[in-house]
Amino acid sequence: MPHPMGFAPPPPEVMAVTLTVNGVETTLQVAPWTSLLDALRLHLDLTGTKKGCDHGQCGACTVLVDGRRINSCLTLAVMQDGRSVTTIEGLASGDTLHPLQKAFVENDAFQCGYCTPGQICSAAGLLAEGKAKTDDDIRELMSGNLCRCGAYPNIVKAIRQVMGEGGA
Amino acid sequence: MRAFTYSRADTVEDAVRALAGNPDARFVAGGTNLLDLMKADAMRPAHLVDISRLPLDRIEETEDGGLRLGALARNADTAWDERVRSRYPMLSKAILAGASAQLRNMATNGGNLLQRTRCYYFYDSGTPCNKREPGSGCGALTGVNRIHAILGASEHCIAVHPSDLCVALAALEATVRVTGPRGERTIPFAEFHRLPGDTPHIDTTLGADEIVTAIDLPARGFAEHSTYLKVRDRASYAFALVSVAAALEIEGGTIRAARLALGGVAHKPWRDTEAEAMLVGKPAEAASFAAAAQAVLRGAKGHAHNAFKIPLAERAIVRALSEAAGVQTP
Numbered sequence: 001m002p003h004p005m006g007f008a009p010p011p012p013e014v015m016a017v018t019l020t021v022n023g024v025e026t027t028l029q030v031a032p033w034t035s036l037l038d039a040l041r042l043h044l045d046l047t048g049t050k051k052g053c054d055h056g057q058c059g060a061c062t063v064l065v066d067g068r069r070i071n072s073c074l075t076l077a078v079m080q081d082g083r084s085v086t087t088i089e090g091l092a093s094g095d096t097l098h099p100l101q102k103a104f105v106e107n108d109a110f111q112c113g114y115c116t117p118g119q120i121c122s123a124a125g126l127l128a129e130g131k132a133k134t135d136d137d138i139r140e141l142m143s144g145n146l147c148r149c150g151a152y153p154n155i156v157k158a159i160r161q162v163m164g165e166g167g168a
Numbered sequence: 169m170r171a172f173t174y175s176r177a178d179t180v181e182d183a184v185r186a187l188a189g190n191p192d193a194r195f196v197a198g199g200t201n202l203l204d205l206m207k208a209d210a211m212r213p214a215h216l217v218d219i220s221r222l223p224l225d226r227i228e229e230t231e232d233g234g235l236r237l238g239a240l241a242r243n244a245d246t247a248w249d250e251r252v253r254s255r256y257p258m259l260s261k262a263i264l265a266g267a268s269a270q271l272r273n274m275a276t277n278g279g280n281l282l283q284r285t286r287c288y289y290f291y292d293s294g295t296p297c298n299k300r301e302p303g304s305g306c307g308a309l310t311g312v313n314r315i316h317a318i319l320g321a322s323e324h325c326i327a328v329h330p331s332d333l334c335v336a337l338a339a340l341e342a343t344v345r346v347t348g349p350r351g352e353r354t355i356p357f358a359e360f361h362r363l364p365g366d367t368p369h370i371d372t373t374l375g376a377d378e379i380v381t382a383i384d385l386p387a388r389g390f391a392e393h394s395t396y397l398k399v400r401d402r403a404s405y406a407f408a409l410v411s412v413a414a415a416l417e418i419e420g421g422t423i424r425a426a427r428l429a430l431g432g433v434a435h436k437p438w439r440d441t442e443a444e445a446m447l448v449g450k451p452a453e454a455a456s457f458a459a460a461a462q463a464v465l466r467g468a469k470g471h472a473h474n475a476f477k478i479p480l481a482e483r484a485i486v487r488a489l490s491e492a493a494g495v496q497t498p
Binding site for chain 1: 169170171172173174196199200203204206207208216218220244248267268269270271273274403404405
């Protein structure tokens with residue numbers, strides 16, 4: 001039977017990639033076309049980071065690499081060799097929630113929750129960047145994270161609350 | 169995504185060598201456009217050469233008082249650089265008008281120049297597209313063409329270049345520095361991107377074996393009187409329907425120099441030097457701006473869904489020039 005995409009995939013050729021994920025150094029064997037997102041979800045079983053559009057349009061896959069927020073769906077795991085990755089699973093300290101996680105709960109900043117890990121990681125990146133001063137700045141600099149439930153007003157409130165507390 | 173092999177270049181020479189004689193290899197840096205296109209099966213490189221760790225990520229002063237933007241400097245780092253913000257505010261504004269914070273943290277300046285069109289038919293490998301598959305036809309000409317070109321298009325392609333950054337670079341008369349097997353050369357920004365003609369699969373004048381290493385900004389940054397205006401379907405994180413980079417030098421109410429470039433309207437950032445020349449010597453006021461705007465759109469041609477862009481572009485030009493001049497928008 002022909003392959004549904006019209007070509008036969010060659011046998012996977014794997015490469016070693018070392019990532020420090022949420023503080024733990026791990027070496028993975030991945031095919032070169034494995035996105036960082038798939039490496040996190042499928043190889044490391046860290047399914048907190050979500051696959052929404054898989055095209056960099058929705059922000060559900062946002063993680064921090066060396067402290068900066070990126071779309072993990074649009075980078076290859078092999079390109080991030082040697083770097084530190086922080087996902088939603090790495091933000092809390094034990095049972096103590098990260099200030100953004102706490103603020104999202106307190107402000108009811110989600111409904112279905114699917115975009116929330118990406119929203120929170122993106123907000124952590126925004127706080128680290130230190131460019132947002134006003135609610136309009138927050139809205140503009142969070143525009144890469146879509147929320148189809150429309151929790152935007154409370155997402156802005158939650159982020160503003162943490163900004164008011166002096167960051168995270 | 170189709171299978172491919174991967175290697176990392178440690179020097180510019182390594183990178184150039186890795187591409188030489190390998191037409192199915194491509195550079196990857198930020199990856200934000202290329203990997204997306206590979207997922208869509210619109211681009212099918214057999215080998216990726218990762219250039220993201222080459223030492224081309226700095227922003228440095230040039231001897232003639234300008235700035236050299238490293239090809240691998242991230243869009244975000246470029247936009248927020250204090251020298252860029254104070255001396256080339258139009259460029260900073262243009263970069264921040266594009267993509268999202270996450271993408272700007274990944275995407276590089278060189279990659280921005282080399283990104284492909286967001287034409288739906290280019291992305292959809294089930295439809296004809298002369299850019300993706302030369303000779304297959306143009307799906308957009310008779311299809312849904314709301315986002316397509318009104319200037320400089322051909323019967324073979326009506327795609328637009330999607331960049332914001334490049335529109336500001338066109339207005340600033342930047343220079344692109346490239347290296348290939350025969351050494352280094354420079355390309356004036358106006359000559360870097362091409363019009364489609366009958367070879368729309370070729371976006372730029374960069375050789376297949378060349379790498380962009382830097383973008384040089386001249387000293388003249390029009391910091392006092394310039395702006396970047398972007399008109400789009402939502403307030404943030406959308407491509408331009410029409411965008412305008414407008415820059416003026418004004419003395420005593422009279423325009424002494426003008427730069428005008430448009431995005432979202434053509435296969436390349438659309439700079440109009442004739443319209444710029446019309447503005448010089450004229451009073452910095454709405455009537456002068458309107459005359460220049462009409463001149464820019466004189467050869468514009470709309471298609472079934474995008475004719476609205478012609479009056480929209482005229483108005484956007486008048487508004488951008490008014491904002492740049494600091495006069496009230498009519």
